[in-house]
Amino acid sequence: MAATNKKVTGINTYETERLAGGYGPKAARQPEEQQLRRLVMACLLWEDIAYLDGEKVVDSIRSLIHKLPASVVSSIAVEARFEQKLRHVPLLLARELARHKDTSYTAHTLAKVIHRPDELSEFLSLYWKDNKDKDGKPKKTLSAQVKKGLAIAFNKFNQYQLSKWDKDSKEIKLRDVMFLSHPKPNQDQVTLWKQLAENKLPPADTWEVILSGAKENGLSKTQAWEKIIDMWVD
Secondary structure (H helix, E strand, C coil), X not given: CCCCCCCCCCCCEEEEEEHHHHCCCEEECCCHHHHHHHHHHCCCCCCCECCECHHHHHHHHHHHHCCCCHHHHHHHHHHHHHCCCCCHHHHHHHHHHCCCCCHHHHHHHHHHHCCCCHHHHHHHHHHHHCCECCCCCECCCCCHXXXXXXXXXXXXXXXXXXXXXXXCCCCCCHHHHHHHHCCCCCCCCXXXXXXXXXXXXXXXXXXXXXXXXXXXXXXXXXHHHHHHHHHHHC
């Protein structure tokens, strides 16, 4: 007599979610760490992905963060930034770590995932976006861990990087971040940061600046391109 398949019991499944946008069999529940990793690694903040609404993705990420150890969230944030090359969702994870019951990983994570000067400003925009006081007004304060993380990150950047990303068009400028987080300059940074504070940074030597200023600086287009190539080679 042929054997029949036994009914499998005890598999944990979602009660409200099914595969393929609500159709098909129920999906086996993933551990919360895997759920967070799956959402984060495929996430462009607030953009719809597959069958998921962008706002709901962000809400799910936020909810999962507070169910996991801060060390796990920190590890996922760093992985997303450096292995998946994502810029914005690691900042969201760092922002939520500032709200986590264990805030001890906030500064370390923030300092690690901020890899470009403009991400300092982007983080503060995200941090203050839903940071309201009891009257619903924006509460533009920073926790000690956030100040520490921003200060450590600020020290990474040289004159070229700060000049390149110091945009007057941004609502939150790099000098605002500096005044709020109080990073401590080393001997080589004192003059640079004074220039930033006074809005007197020299323009970054980018290829756009070199080409646009070639004539003014007595360079032909050929000489300008040679300078750019030499800069890249160096």
